[in-house]
Amino acid sequence: MPKSATSDKKLIASAMAAAPTAIAKGATIVVMEADGKLRTLRKGTNGFTCMPDNPATPGPDPMCMDKNAMEWVGAWVEHKAPAVGKVGFMYMLAGGTDASNTDPYATKPTAGNHWIKTGPHVMVVGADANFYDQYPKSADPDTKQPYVMWSGTPYQHLMAPVR
Numbered sequence: 001m002p003k004s005a006t007s008d009k010k011l012i013a014s015a016m017a018a019a020p021t022a023i024a025k026g027a028t029i030v031v032m033e034a035d036g037k038l039r040t041l042r043k044g045t046n047g048f049t050c051m052p053d054n055p056a057t058p059g060p061d062p063m064c065m066d067k068n069a070m071e072w073v074g075a076w077v078e079h080k081a082p083a084v085g086k087v088g089f090m091y092m093l094a095g096g097t098d099a100s101n102t103d104p105y106a107t108k109p110t111a112g113n114h115w116i117k118t119g120p121h122v123m124v125v126g127a128d129a130n131f132y133d134q135y136p137k138s139a140d141p142d143t144k145q146p147y148v149m150w151s152g153t154p155y156q157h158l159m160a161p162v163r
Contacts (some may be wrong), residue, residue: 018093062094063090064092066088072086072126076104079105088125091122101113104153119143132151137151139151
């Protein structure tokens with residue numbers, strides 16, 4: 001088997017680890033290339049898109065999202081404001097370790113960026129600000145309970161643990 005086909009199989013397996021099997025098996029699988037463009041590894045049928053672990057980040061972070069969440073991620077990646085009130089849902093069932101809870105663009109821990117580890121979780125993105133007001137917004141949250149990540153930024157979202 002050619003090396004790229006073997007690599008693509010590993011990327012697909014990583015991406016599928018993000019969501020329940022019933023979602024992952026019908027999801028489109030994409031990978032972000034070095035130039036920031038998405039390459040489709042497998043076309044899906046259920047409206048979800050899964051991405052494999054990003055090897056540039058310290059911990060596992062494959063994700064799987066619906067159409068609205070995919071648009072939200074696109075806005076975050078491009079440093080643009082996401083659509084407000086266009087609610088999206090994401091799975092990160094492999095966890096999302098080593099991320100700043102306050103800085104959407106932090107690439108490594110610093111004394112002030114509140115680096116945290118999160119286990120398996122789901123996310124709600126793109127909701128109106130008042131939705132997030134009903135959840136804790138601490139810079140150093142209890143990750144065993146729902147909380148708001150990146151509070152006060154255009155990318156604030158609800159993190160809900162799944163254990």
